[in-house]
Amino acid sequence: MARAFIFPGQGSQYIGMGKELAENFTEAKEVFEEVDNALNQKLYDLMVNGLDEQLNMTENTQPALMAVSVAVMRVLEKRFDIKLEETAKYVAGHSLGEYSALTAAKALELPDTAKLLKLRGQAMQEAVPVGQGAMAAILGLDFEDVQAIAVKASEQAGDNEICEAANDNCQGQIVVSGHVGAVQAAISLATEKGARKAVQLPVSAPFHCTLMSPAAEKMGEALAKADIKSPIIPVVANVTAKAETDPDKIRNLLIEQITEMVKWRESVIWMKNNDITDIVEIGAGKVLSGLVRRIDRGINCISVENPAQIEDLASRL
Helix, strand or coil: EEEEEECCCCCCCHHHHCHHHHCCCCCHHHHHHHHHHHHHHCCHHHHCCCCCHHHHHHHHHHHHHHHHHHHHHHHHHHHHCCCCCCCCCCCEEECCCHHHHHHCCCCHCCCCCHHHHHHHHHHHHCCCCCCEEEEEEEEEECHHHHHHHHHHHHHHHHCCCCEEEEEEEEEEEEEEEEHHHHHHHHHHHHHHHHHHHEEECCCCCCCCCCCHHHHHHHHHHHHHCCCCCCEEEEEEEECCCCCEEHHHHHHHHHHHHHHEEEEEHHHHHHHCCCCCCEEEEEECCCHHHHHHHCCCCCCEEEEEECCCHHHHHHHHC
């Protein structure tokens, strides 16, 4: 039996996340204080007492979700003396979750990660003027069909508009990203093709497509200065869908990740093919656990974000 720890991305956030952790574990409270200090922002208060629209601003969502994941890890390590390198073979994260994974694996320091994710959120939001970009989820079609639809939608929209596959989440759940007109064309084409559902997502920018190139440039400058160490266990990267350990390669992949597709389905399959039988989702929500079950029901998968779940996991490790 081999285990992987995985870390959620945007879409898993909710008001109140992290509250139970901070109230029950000083180790978690310290993580939230450390992130607040790094950002010079009362992010924890926003997470617990703020409004959905504030938390859903990507510059807040990204460091907030990371903070919850790292808080869970800190409690496991400090309170229950669980060492990641003795417990898991790989870590992986969905989009911003890859930063959480790298922090858990000691490749990045928590304050640096918080600052990088704040900048990442701001850069991604600023890359495309609001209203010009969009994303859509297409359910019930194969990846190859959706890729073909994206190409055709770009051609139909004209004026150099683009539509690209952005997330290969699991069989039958692909997200496309690009200009509004091209994405709307893709929704129509997918519906004609027999998609079970094709719907525009309530996001503020078209993530993981070439329209994010300005954000990739900004992150390239920031990551060039970042201190990235070799992770204590390999990180399965979104871009390559395989284990990576070289700091320079990881740095480059984090830049590429901004404009490239998140290969989540391929990442889970790679882990399964490399002896992973159990996966633990660390942090807010259960989105990734649901995707893992749809990718391969043979993998045991649980979600851990509250004190009871942490104690249950610790008792089994």
